[in-house]
Amino acid sequence: MGHISLNQITKTFGNVQVIPPLDLEIEDGEFIVFVGPSGCGKSTLLRLIAGLEDVTSGEIKIDGRDATETPPAKRGLAMVFQSYALYPHMSVRKNIAFPLKMAGFDKAEIDRKIDDAARVLNLTDYLDRRPGQLSGGQRQRVAIGRAIVREPAAFLFDEPLSNLDAALRVNMRLEISELHNKLETTMIYVTHDQVEAMTMADRIVVLRAGIIEQVGTPLELYSKPRNLFVAGFIGSPKMNFIEGAVAERRDAAKVGIRPEHMQLSLEEGRWEGTVSVSEHLGSDTFLHVETERAGMLTARADGEFPVRHGDRVFLTPQDDKIHRFDAEGMALS
Amino acid sequence: MATAHSRSAARLMISPAVLLLLGWMLIPLSMTLYFSFLRYNLLMPGAHDFIGFMNYRFFLTDPAFFSALINTLLLVGGVLVITVFGGVLLAILLDQPMWGQGIVRVLVIAPFFVMPTVSALVWKNMFMNPVNGLFANIFRALGMQPFDFLGQAPLASIILIVSWGWLPFATLILLTALQSLDRDQLEAAEMDGAGPLSRFFHIMLPHLARAITVVVLIQTIFLLSVFAEILVTTNGGPGYATTNITYLVYAQSLLQFDVGGGSAGGIVAVILANIVAIFLMRMIGKNLDV
Ligand SMILES: Nc1ncnc2c1ncn2[C@@H]1O[C@H](COP(=O)(O)OP(=O)(O)OP(=O)(O)O)[C@@H](O)[C@H]1O
Ligand SMILES: [Mg+2]
Numbered sequence: 001m002g003h004i005s006l007n008q009i010t011k012t013f014g015n016v017q018v019i020p021p022l023d024l025e026i027e028d029g030e031f032i033v034f035v036g037p038s039g040c041g042k043s044t045l046l047r048l049i050a051g052l053e054d055v056t057s058g059e060i061k062i063d064g065r066d067a068t069e070t071p072p073a074k075r076g077l078a079m080v081f082q083s084y085a086l087y088p089h090m091s092v093r094k095n096i097a098f099p100l101k102m103a104g105f106d107k108a109e110i111d112r113k114i115d116d117a118a119r120v121l122n123l124t125d126y127l128d129r130r131p132g133q134l135s136g137g138q139r140q141r142v143a144i145g146r147a148i149v150r151e152p153a154a155f156l157f158d159e160p161l162s163n164l165d166a167a168l169r170v171n172m173r174l175e176i177s178e179l180h181n182k183l184e185t186t187m188i189y190v191t192h193d194q195v196e197a198m199t200m201a202d203r204i205v206v207l208r209a210g211i212i213e214q215v216g217t218p219l220e221l222y223s224k225p226r227n228l229f230v231a232g233f234i235g236s237p238k239m240n241f242i243e244g245a246v247a248e249r250r251d252a253a254k255v256g257i258r259p260e261h262m263q264l265s266l267e268e269g270r271w272e273g274t275v276s277v278s279e280h281l282g283s284d285t286f287l288h289v290e291t292e293r294a295g296m297l298t299a300r301a302d303g304e305f306p307v308r309h310g311d312r313v314f315l316t317p318q319d320d321k322i323h324r325f326d327a328e329g330m331a332l333s
Numbered sequence: 334m335a336t337a338h339s340r341s342a343a344r345l346m347i348s349p350a351v352l353l354l355l356g357w358m359l360i361p362l363s364m365t366l367y368f369s370f371l372r373y374n375l376l377m378p379g380a381h382d383f384i385g386f387m388n389y390r391f392f393l394t395d396p397a398f399f400s401a402l403i404n405t406l407l408l409v410g411g412v413l414v415i416t417v418f419g420g421v422l423l424a425i426l427l428d429q430p431m432w433g434q435g436i437v438r439v440l441v442i443a444p445f446f447v448m449p450t451v452s453a454l455v456w457k458n459m460f461m462n463p464v465n466g467l468f469a470n471i472f473r474a475l476g477m478q479p480f481d482f483l484g485q486a487p488l489a490s491i492i493l494i495v496s497w498g499w500l501p502f503a504t505l506i507l508l509t510a511l512q513s514l515d516r517d518q519l520e521a522a523e524m525d526g527a528g529p530l531s532r533f534f535h536i537m538l539p540h541l542a543r544a545i546t547v548v549v550l551i552q553t554i555f556l557l558s559v560f561a562e563i564l565v566t567t568n569g570g571p572g573y574a575t576t577n578i579t580y581l582v583y584a585q586s587l588l589q590f591d592v593g594g595g596s597a598g599g600i601v602a603v604i605l606a607n608i609v610a611i612f613l614m615r616m617i618g619k620n621l622d623v
Contacts, residue, residue, distance in 0.1 A: 052520050073526035085517035089539040098535070099525035146525070 002186030009058030036207035078147035269314025420503030510544035
């Protein structure tokens with residue numbers, strides 16, 4: 001079981017309020033991802049849930065019980081750190097056994113659980129090595145192994161993949177998603193990589209300066225961002241924002257259009273412009289186009305689109321995919 | 334240093350330092366070795382005959398030698414135990430965020446800057462003096478008999494004095510080691526359900542093992558040759574109660590003017606120090622190469 005509810009929690013360091021009053025319900029078995037720019041309080045929020053920091057005010061409930069004052073070990077949560085935080089002087093086996101030993105399990109029980117975890121995480125061959133003798137991905141798996149053997153109510157991940165190289169990151173992403181499907185345990189995952197967020201999450205929490213900007217499924221955030229910040233944060237490359245006449249014609253202070261929602265053409269279209277940079281990836285082509293009507297725009301074409309710096313192109317936005325925002329930056333429906 | 338050329342260049346460049354060091358060590362060592370086989374007493378001028386191992390026989394069969402050996406080991410061991418335990422505790426204390434941390438740290442380091450002779454004199458005259466020392470006054474204020482530290486428990490007193498001087502060194506090394514401990518590890522252990530004591534024994538202490546090894550090795554080297562503290566407090570007495578090997582060599586060659594005997598003692602001390610070093614390396618050296 002892993003239902004976590006945060007009720008008006010705040011956190012103040014010295015006289016800086018890092019988390020203003022914040023409410024959040026995390027359902028049992030959910031994979032929830034916190035995203036936001038650096039320094040927005042993602043780690044702090046996670047550490048508040050873990051109990052590694054005390055909340056300044058407010059209430060944390062885990063499975064309906066008040067856990068605000070409960071010490072970290074008693075909350076039944078397990079955390080995977082960005083730095084792995086493995087114990088360097090212990091073998092992999094001892095690392096994974098540590099929480100069980102602290103909880104007072106007997107030897108046979110511990111061995112059985114370690115073997116199970118090692119099998120799930122493909123660590124069986126490494127059990128007698130020290131962390132220093134493992135690769136980054138293996139270390140990460142040991143850290144996850146140490147977390148699963150405790151059978152926690154929820155897993156907390158703080159940017160667990162940011163120390164890995166790109167290929168490995170994709171692999172581990174899949175492994176963690178698979179693990180979630182297998183264990184069906186609540187997982188709270190902090191990242192600032194929005195691809196991770198979009199691909200793994202059941203729901204995403206977008207944070208800015210400790211404030212929740214929007215909570216929703218990845219596709220909700222993509223198709224119905226609540227404000228400019230979420231619209232700009234979710235999606236890659238970033239949504240184009242256009243002010244001036246184009247926006248006024250649609251009764252908005254600003255309109256946004258995603259690069260993938262514009263038709264590209266060499267002959268005709270609504271906005272004419274010159275290509276300033278073109279990025280050819282084979283599978284997609286990204287064009288940075290300087291237009292007269294709408295300023296600098298990024299556009300994406302499927303497959304190869306044969307243009308170069310200085311060529312003329314025409315862009316046609318799909319009208320139903322245009323997002324409108326008012327002067328405060330809130331989305332207009 | 335990958336190529337043969339750069340390796341030989343490197344050898345060439347370090348050779349002056351190596352030669353200097355060799356000269357520095359080898360000349361006194363071989364002179365001492367040479368003297369130790371001679372009848373060479375400043376009170377008996379004349380020929381310095383070669384007398385084989387006579388000096389060694391006298392030194393090793395001297396009843397003072399055995400007690401000096403025991404005293405040396407007790408002194409080294411006692412100071413090591415006190416400084417390592419005290420150092421770990423102090424390091425943990427100083428690592429806690431507290432008010433006036435900077436000043437407290439400087440105060441803790443301060444004894445290291447006091448010369449051994451000075452610190453021993455201060456301890457002897459201001460603290461341990463049975464008539465007007467601070468401790469005597471405290472004892473009297475509490476209505477007890479003043480305790481004559483250097484008379485009743487001379488070796489323990491010297492261990493205390495030497496420990497006081499070396500505690501800052503141990504604390505400093507252990508504190509820096511403690512500060513290099515990854516905070517995440519402690520937090521992970523906390524989440525894993527380890528209480529403060531478990532965290533200390535399972536996370537901090539293993540992390541400190543290497544630093545403790547360094548402290549033990551370095552201190553042992555210096556503690557085998559403690560001299561000033563003994564000279565200014567007890568002069569090796571009462572009897573031979575506080576005579577260590579270093580002091581015995583001194584007494585032999587400079588108080589009895591027996592250069593040959595003193596040299597033999599010096600060589601014995603060198604051999605003993607090496608035996609201790611080998612044992613130490615065996616016991617704890619494995620900590621260094623993880
Ligand atoms: N112990 C602390 N004392 C004072 N300020 C802190 C402390 N920990 C965090 N902060 C501040 O709180 C804010 C949020 O920090 P936090 O670590 O939660 O950011 P984050 O969202 O995890 O960022 P990143 O993506 O870079 O990890 C930052 O402005 C940081 O300076
Ligand atoms: Mg962070």
